[in-house]
Amino acid sequence: MHVLKFGGTSMDNAQNWHRVLNIIRQYKQPFIVVSATARTTRQLLNAAQTALSDPEQAQKEVLNIQQRHLELVANFLHECSSHAPAVGDRCKQWIYTQGKRLMRRLDNIHHARHLSERDKDAVLATGELLSSYLLAQCAEACGLSTHWIDAGRVIRTDSNFGDAQPDIDCIRSYISQEMQSIASRQIPIMGGYYGKNAGGDFTTLGFEGSDFSASIVGAALSARSIEIWTDVSGIYTCDPRIVANARPVPNLSFEEAGQLAHFGAKVLHPSTTWPAARKNIPILVKNIFSPCQPGTTISTEGGTNGLAKAMALKNNMVTLTVTAERPMPAENLLGAMFDLPEAKRLSMQILTLTGTSFTAAVEQADAGRKLIPVLENLGYVEIIEHQSIIGLVGCTPRLSSILMGHMLDSFDAEMLSLLSFNPTKRILNAVVDERNVIPAVQALHRRLFLESQ
Numbered sequence: 001m002h003v004l005k006f007g008g009t010s011m012d013n014a015q016n017w018h019r020v021l022n023i024i025r026q027y028k029q030p031f032i033v034v035s036a037t038a039r040t041t042r043q044l045l046n047a048a049q050t051a052l053s054d055p056e057q058a059q060k061e062v063l064n065i066q067q068r069h070l071e072l073v074a075n076f077l078h079e080c081s082s083h084a085p086a087v088g089d090r091c092k093q094w095i096y097t098q099g100k101r102l103m104r105r106l107d108n109i110h111h112a113r114h115l116s117e118r119d120k121d122a123v124l125a126t127g128e129l130l131s132s133y134l135l136a137q138c139a140e141a142c143g144l145s146t147h148w149i150d151a152g153r154v155i156r157t158d159s160n161f162g163d164a165q166p167d168i169d170c171i172r173s174y175i176s177q178e179m180q181s182i183a184s185r186q187i188p189i190m191g192g193y194y195g196k197n198a199g200g201d202f203t204t205l206g207f208e209g210s211d212f213s214a215s216i217v218g219a220a221l222s223a224r225s226i227e228i229w230t231d232v233s234g235i236y237t238c239d240p241r242i243v244a245n246a247r248p249v250p251n252l253s254f255e256e257a258g259q260l261a262h263f264g265a266k267v268l269h270p271s272t273t274w275p276a277a278r279k280n281i282p283i284l285v286k287n288i289f290s291p292c293q294p295g296t297t298i299s300t301e302g303g304t305n306g307l308a309k310a311m312a313l314k315n316n317m318v319t320l321t322v323t324a325e326r327p328m329p330a331e332n333l334l335g336a337m338f339d340l341p342e343a344k345r346l347s348m349q350i351l352t353l354t355g356t357s358f359t360a361a362v363e364q365a366d367a368g369r370k371l372i373p374v375l376e377n378l379g380y381v382e383i384i385e386h387q388s389i390i391g392l393v394g395c396t397p398r399l400s401s402i403l404m405g406h407m408l409d410s411f412d413a414e415m416l417s418l419l420s421f422n423p424t425k426r427i428l429n430a431v432v433d434e435r436n437v438i439p440a441v442q443a444l445h446r447r448l449f450l451e452s453q
C-alpha cells in the first residue's frame with residue numbers, strides 16, 4: 001500500500017486531475033488523500049467571516065465555489081468516456097447538496113452573530129468533501145474503480161477545533177474496518193484536512209492539514225510509503241519562490257523535515273512527520289509536473305550535505321523580552337507567565353534565559369494586545385516588531401563557526417536580534433528584521449549552498 005496525497009495545486013483544474021489519475025495508475029495498491037481545490041479553503045474561511053455581517057456576500061462566495069466545481073467537473077468529463085452523463089449528474093447533485101449545507105450553516109452563523117470555532121470547521125471541511133468525492137466520481141468515468149471515503153467516518157480527533165489532534169488508535173480501527181468493505185481493485189479516495197470528534201462535529205487539522213491526514217492514514221495502514229505530490233520536485237534548500245536557484249534536497253531525516261516545516265517551509269504541515277516516523281515509513285515529496293524527478297525522501301537516514309541541509313523563513317514574528325522588577329530567576333518568571341490564562345496558548349519559537357529576564361520569539365498574532373498589559377504586571381516588557389525567523393537545519397556542528405560567520409556576514413548587525421545554535425539538534429536560528437529580509441536570505445543561501453560547495 002502506498003498513500004499518495006495530492007495538494008490544492010494538483011486539484012486546481014481538469015488538466016491536473018488527469019495528471020493525478022495518470023500518476024495513480026502507476027501504483028498497484030494506492031490510497032489517495034486529496035486537499036481542497038486551490039483557493040477553496042481560503043474562500044470558505046472568507047465566507048464564514050463575511051456571513052457575520054454580510055450574508056448576501058457570503059452566499060455569493062458559495063455560488064462561486066459551486067460554479068468553479070461545476071466547471072471543473074464539466075471540463076474533466078469533456079475528455080472522458082461514455083459513462084460521463086451519469087457521473088456528471090452525480091457530481092452536480094453532490095455540489096448542490098454541499099452548497100445547501102454550507103448556505104444553512106452560514107445562515108446560522110449570521111443569525112447567531114457569532115462565528116464559533118466549531119462552525120468554522122464545519123464550513124472549512126466542505127472543500128475536501130467536494131474535491132474528494134468529485135475526484136472519486138470522475139476517476140470512475142476514466143475507467144478507474146474507486147471507493148470514496150468520507151474522512152469524517154475514519155479520522156477521529158479531539159475537539160480542539162482548527163488544530164485538532166488525531167486519535168490514532170481509533171483511526172487505525174476505523175480505517176481497517178473501512179478497508180474490509182473495499183474490493184481489492186477499488187482505489188480508496190479520501191479528503192484530507194478534516195475529521196470528526198466523538199460527538200460527530202467536523203474538526204480540522206490546521207492549514208496544510210491534508211499532509212498530516214496522509215501521514216496518519218499511512219501509519220494506520222503500515223504503508224510502504226507516504227507520498228506528498230505537489231508543484232515542486234521535493235523539499236528545496238530554500239523556498240523556490242524566495243530563492244530562484246534553490247535546489248531539491250535528496251534526503252532529509254524526519255527531524256530535519258519537521259524542523260523545516262516548523263520554521264516556515266510551507267511545503268509540509270509541521271505534524272506530517274511524526275506518525276510516519278513512529279512507524280518508520282518514508283515520506284516522499286514529488287512533483288506532479290515532473291513525476292520522474294526523484295524528489296526528496298524523508299526517512300531515518302538523513303545523510304549529510306556540506307555546511308547545512310536547507311533553510312526556512314517565517315515572517316510576522318515579534319521578540320518579547322520580559323525582565324523581572326524584583327530579583328527573580330528567569331525560569332520562575334517564565335512559569336509565572338504561563339500561569340496567566342492569556343499566555344496559555346502562546347507558542348515560543350526560540351527562547352533564551354538571561355539571569356532575571358527571558359527573550360522569546362513569538363508569532364505576532366499570539367503577542368496580542370491582551371497579553372502585553374498582563375505581562376507588564378510581571379516585569380518590564382520590551383517588544384521588537386516586524387521580525388522573521390530563519391531556521392537552518394541539518395547543520396554540521398564542526399562547521400558551526402563557518403555557519404555563524406556566513407549568518408553574520410549576510411545580515412547587517414542592526415538587523416539581528418537573536419542568534420541560537422543547537423549542536424544536538426543541528427539547528428541554527430536567527431531572528432532578524434523582517435524588512436529587507438529577502439535579499440539577506442538570498443545572500444545567505446548563496447554563501448551556504450552555492451559558493452561553499
Ligand SMILES: Nc1ncnc2c1ncn2[C@@H]1O[C@H](COP(=O)(O)OP(=O)(O)O)[C@@H](O)[C@H]1O
Binds near residue numbers: 236240
Ligand atoms: N523548502 C521548500 N521546498 C519546496 N517548496 C517550498 C519550500 N518552502 C516553501 N515551499 C513552497 O511550498 C509550495 C508547495 O506547497 P503548497 O502550495 O501547500 O502545495 P500543495 O498545493 O501541493 O499542497 C511550493 O510551491 C513552494 O513555493
Ligand SMILES: N[C@@H](CC(=O)OP(=O)(O)O)C(=O)O
Binds near residue numbers: 206
Ligand atoms: N484544506 C487545505 C488547505 C491548503 O492549504 O491546501 P494545500 O496546501 O494542500 O494547497 C489543506 O489543509 O490541505
